[in-house]
Amino acid sequence: MGILIVDDNQVNLFVIENILKRAGYKDYLSFTSANEMFAYLHNDHSASPKMPVDIILMDIMMPEIDGIEACRTLQTIPHLKDIPVIFVTALEDSNKVAEALDAGGLDYVMKPINKTELLARIRVVLRLKQEKDKNKKQAEKIKSQLDLSQQVQNSLLSEPIIEDRFVVKASYIPAYKLAGDMYYWYKIDKSRYAVILLDMMGHGISASLVCMFISSVLRDSIRGCADPEFVISELNRWMHALNLRNQQIPYYFTAIYLVIDTNDKSMEYVNAGHPAGFALVDEDEVVELSNRTCALGFFETVDVKKTKITYKDSVQIMLYTDGVVETMEKVGMNQYPQFIKSASKLWDLPNIPEPINLVLPDDMQTEASDDMCVVMIQAK
Secondary structure: OOEEEEOOOHHHHHHHHHHHHHOOOOOEEEEOOHHHHHHHHHOOOOOOOOOOOOEEEEOOOOOOOOHHHHHHHHHOOOOOOOOOEEEEEOOOOHHHHHHHHHOOOOEEEEOOOOHHHHHHHHHHHHHHHHHHHHHHHHHHHHHHHHHHHHHHHHHOOOOOEEOOOEEEEEEEEOOOOOOOEEEEEEEOOOOEEEEEEEEEOOOOHHHHHHHHHHHHHHHHHHHHOOOHHHHHHHHHHHHHHHHHHOOOOOOOEEEEEEEEEOOOOEEEEEEEEOOOEEEEEOOOEEEEEOOOEOOEOOOOOOOOOOEEEEOOOOEEEEEEOHHHHHHHHHOOOOHHHHHHHHHOOOOOHHHOOOHHHHOOOHHHHOOOOOOEEEEEEEEO
């Protein structure tokens, strides 16, 4: 354990050094100014290894840089800001002492120094530092695990498909590292494509775990039978079964799932409690993909209502989650006219940087408090 002592008075340095030495503290260094202390802390070219610094005992009244200013400076340096500072001062001005503590000091000892008091305060501050270091390591471990979980979750999201007759692309902005929104698409055969966008209740770790579970069910269901009625019924069955095992927090999600056939020039979809998407049919008519089925997970069975749309030349579909709607409301945008305006133009989809920019400007996307996702699809 290393201690730095900073005081412009050599007598005070001598007294503190003797107190520490007699108490069994062997690793300490003394400095007569804050500049000397910073020179030591910043010297990365020392031939000998540095003593780790666990605590700083510092006078308040010093020339050039006083203890309060030195403490403020320490707080601005990431690798030094967690070193605890105990002020050792002869000042009896309570306002000055309060200023020193506000600057980042953890405690103070009055001069003339009482040995018992100084050692007791050192022990208390060191215990606090050990606990803080322990929590910091735990936080770093959790962050590492969250980063890995985020990578796993992101790997489940589909890559864009850009083909002559079919294009699909998504923008995804999670509110936290882990999110409850998910999109997935699958090429069933040469002309048919399945696409789903779902929004799990809530966000964060729990929502993302349930979302990853549903993602596994979804993949198996689509590969077995891609029909919208079958897939939505299967997702509801599994979600309801999960809720039966977990009585404390019932989970549910909304989803819009569609199958596009570029040979048949048709689209079949089911909207299960999800915000209505929009389809631009033959560059002429904007059709709302309305909600006709309830959200999934509440009931053992749901009445699934499938809708079919046909087109002659092209269809462009815009899907989004409620985080986009909430953010638009938050910034004062009139959402549905904006969605209809964006959907009513046939975009050169492969060249669009981010589909979300069609409905929400960059500077407003930072206002989101929920996961946001926009999916754009074109079939020709």
